[in-house]
Amino acid sequence: MAMVKMSGVLMVVSLVVGLVSVVSAISGTATYYTPPYVPSSCYGYQNNGVMIAAASDAIWNNRAACGRRYRVTCVGATNQGVPQPCRGNGVIVKIVDYCPPGCAGTIDLSQEAFAMIADPNAGKIRIEYNQLSLSISC
Template sequence: MIRLSGKKLWTVVLFSTILFHCSHGNIGFATFYERPYLPTACAGFDQSIFPPDNLFAAAGEGIWDNGASCGRLYQVRCINAERRRACSDPRKIILVRIVDRAQTSVSRPVRNGAAVVLSVDAFNAIANPQQDLINVEFIQR
């Protein structure tokens, strides 16, 4: 059995609280892609699949699920990034629809390897526009 002194115990408790307090979904990186948005993987260039608020995304390989992610809705929340004040409001959650696959998208992501590639409107809704890569929590709805 490991015994911790008062100060060490509080450090462990504080660290655990910070690490585990709000993570209820998957954690990953998000970036964005710019116009023209031409979804090929989910709808074969059918732009009618875009939601009217332009809050949509392309699935990274981790959530692509052999195309089953097409049309799925995800709640996305900005957690942080390399630069300070990356998130416009860390409590804000947006709902995005998967309309494409990031790896085969005609419009290329600003950075590769993201879990989710957001439209510019979706990215700017949760992050400051100076960012190009943010940490996000995302949950399928």
């Protein structure tokens, strides 16, 4: 009987945690940029791999975004060119650069990160993103 109660409690906790992470996701748009990825505004000539992104003014906050990690998920198209661009994956990226005013997206993903979540032919996609805690590593 205790095992059944514990299983029920675990199911409820899992459901609540899942709902909290959905609620905390922020809607935006993503574009992508191509190599070379260095130098970057945050790290100069330090190579941070390819699971990286540039932050627009929406999240840049005068360099405070540098080093933050975001989980980014494609949720749909922004144009009719590629009506179903999403691949069904999410990606975790580290902010290493700044996408200056006029940036077409909330987050400008590396080409490799964008290709993991969407068809690059789309160019720009609708996303949901949320900042991860500092303990998450890529």
